[in-house]
Amino acid sequence: MRYLPLTPADRSAMLDTIGAESVDALFADVPAEAQLDGPIHGLPHHASEMAVEKHMRRLSQRNLAAGDAAFFLGAGAYRHHVPASVDHIIQRGEFLTAYTPYQPEIAQGTLQMLFEFQSQLARLYGCAVANASMYDGSTACWEAVAMAARVTKRDRVVLSGALHPHYAEVVKTMAKFTQDEIADAQPAFQAQPDNAGLIARIDEETSCVVVQYPDILGRLPDLTEIAEAAHAKGALLVVVNTEPVALGALKSPGECGADIVVGEGQSIGVGLQFGGPYLGLFAVRDPRHVRQMPGRLCGETVDAEGKRGFVLTLSTREQHIRREKATSNICTNSGLCALAFSVHMTLLGEKGLRALALENHRLACLAADKLAQIPGVEVLNESFFNEFTVTLGTDARDVVRKLADRGVLAGVSLGRLYPQAEALAEGLLVAVTETSTEEDIDTLCAALTEILA
Structure with a gap:
């Protein structure tokens, strides 16, 4: 039986309320070339459940795993x-079904895991404070840019030409709604990153400089040099890391002077999974910036009897509390992927x-x-x-x-x-x-x- 919760009259009333002429008007910001002009190619218009399963199985066999x-x-x-033990642990019922730890008295296990995750990430990134994860690396990158604007009260962003182009596109897309000025570039196709060219684009209006480490071509930029140049102009250095395993061999971004470090955590504990879900990582070097961080933080405290416990803290950053004053609209996190990251990291040591x-x-x-x-x-x-x-x-x-x-x-x-x-x-x-x-x-x-x- 088909599930049709809304009648045409219901839809018409909703469109009138929000001032849209049609449902299609809600997708006006999606480029025409990205919109479907008919049914999905290769899928039948109507079929039984068994027929659909067989068809999807045939399609999946075309994948090269x-x-x-x-x-x-x-x-x-x-x-x-x-390791197989990662999947075994994250599928325990108390982890797999838990949504979000708003009630700390019944979510101590989840809260402690997130606290340990934050501690691991802060140490990996060479930072003072990490949050309890974000959606993925690209959106974490944008959140870092937005945070830098709040801290510096500036609105010009300098992106390294060697930043992953998908991350750069996310930043530019979000900046359309904040009026931030994005100074973009393409990678210089040479053996060493063009630090001099990047530094030359930093001025007194720059809120932050965004650099990838290692960069999109696999090169290793001198973060210390860029940090010094950014700080001399009053800007923050945002470092993006898409391969956290690299930090087992490289100096951490925080040690090199990065103010905000973000990245993708998929490499540790999370399989490729045909593109998701993944895990956004976010940390800051200066604890004074903690109130400007997006997302949630888990903190350690004591209960009424003096016993160690864990709670969500500084939740006013999240949009579900004091929405108009929130630093971000993110109100959840990739909790299961963060758990996988933390379990794998614990096993590695x-x-x-x-x-x-x-x-x-x-x-x-x-x-x-x-x-x-x-x-x-x-x-x-x-x-x-x-x-x-x-x-x-x-x-x-x-x-x-x-x-x-x-x-x-x-x-x-x-x-x-x-x-x-x-x-x-x-x-x-x-x-x-x-x-x-x-x-x-x-x-x-x-x-x-x-x-x-």
């Missing part, structure tokens, strides 16, 4: 091994994270060395963690498709990330993690040699 191929995709989402990072780097260096021996292939980077850029002498998009036909997911073409930038079309972003075996690297090199011959 990450574990079924030599896999070198990255660009913000990374394949790492997640500091030594385990460092060992994992070093193995990632070792395999990435091995892959870079072997790829550099292929005629026509050049490695762009002078330094990297587990991701680097190569140039192929031809459009990388075509090469990626041919390699996929051979069962090799070779990387992300820069032409896909920057479709309007012809100068980047020959670039291929290659990510190598502990799940990439030396045999996989040899398979990639052999297939690429054949295609480029």
Whole structure:
């Protein structure tokens, strides 16, 4: 039986109340090319439940799963091994079904987990305070920009050209509603990040400078130099990290002078999952900025009997309390993904994270060395963690498709990330993690040699 809760009269009354002529008017901000002009291609108009299941199963068989191929995709989402114990723990009923810990007396387990998560993240990022997670890395990046505007009372944002283009697009989309001025750029296709060019764009009206570490091409910018330049102009440094495993080997952003550190936590505890759900990370170095942070914080306290306990604290930042004064409209968090992150991080420990990072780097260096021996292939980077850029002498998009036909997911073409930038079309972003075996690297090199011959 179809479920139709609203009558045409109900819809008409709702549209009259909000002042919209039609339901279509509610989607006016969605570009026409992104809207469907009919049914979803490939799906039947009407079928039985069993027929739909069979059809969807046939469609799913066209997917090439990450574990079924030599896999070198990255660009913000990374394949790492997640221990089976992570999934076992997060599926315990008390974790899986809990929504949000508004009643601390019955949610001490969830609150303690989030408190431990915050503590782990603050240490990983080299910051004083972390919140209890956000939706994903790109929206966390925007929240950092909005927070910087509140702290500095300025509205000009300088984005590094080497910031992930999807993160930059989210910032620019949200800035349409806040009138923030976004100074954007494209990545300089060179071995080292263009720190001098970035610093030259900072002025006395700048609220923050947003830099990715490692950047979209896998390079490692000198954060200390950028932090000093930003602070000299009264601006904040926002550092974006899309690969938290890298911080097992690299100096933390907070140690380098970052004021706000945000990122994507998917790499630790959360599988690729065809794109989500993921986990937004957010921390600040200066505890004086804590009241300007978005999202929720879990704090440690004592109860009436003096026993240790946990509560949500400083909740006026969230839109469900004093909405007109809230710093953000975020009123929940990716709690299950944060739990997975925290469980995996606990299993690794500091030594385990460092060992994992070093193995990632070792395999990435091995892959870079072997790829550099292929005629026509050049490695762009002078330094990297587990991701680097190569140039192929031809459009990388075509090469990626041919390699996929051979069962090799070779990387992300820069032409896909920057479709309007012809100068980047020959670039291929290659990510190598502990799940990439030396045999996989040899398979990639052999297939690429054949295609480029």
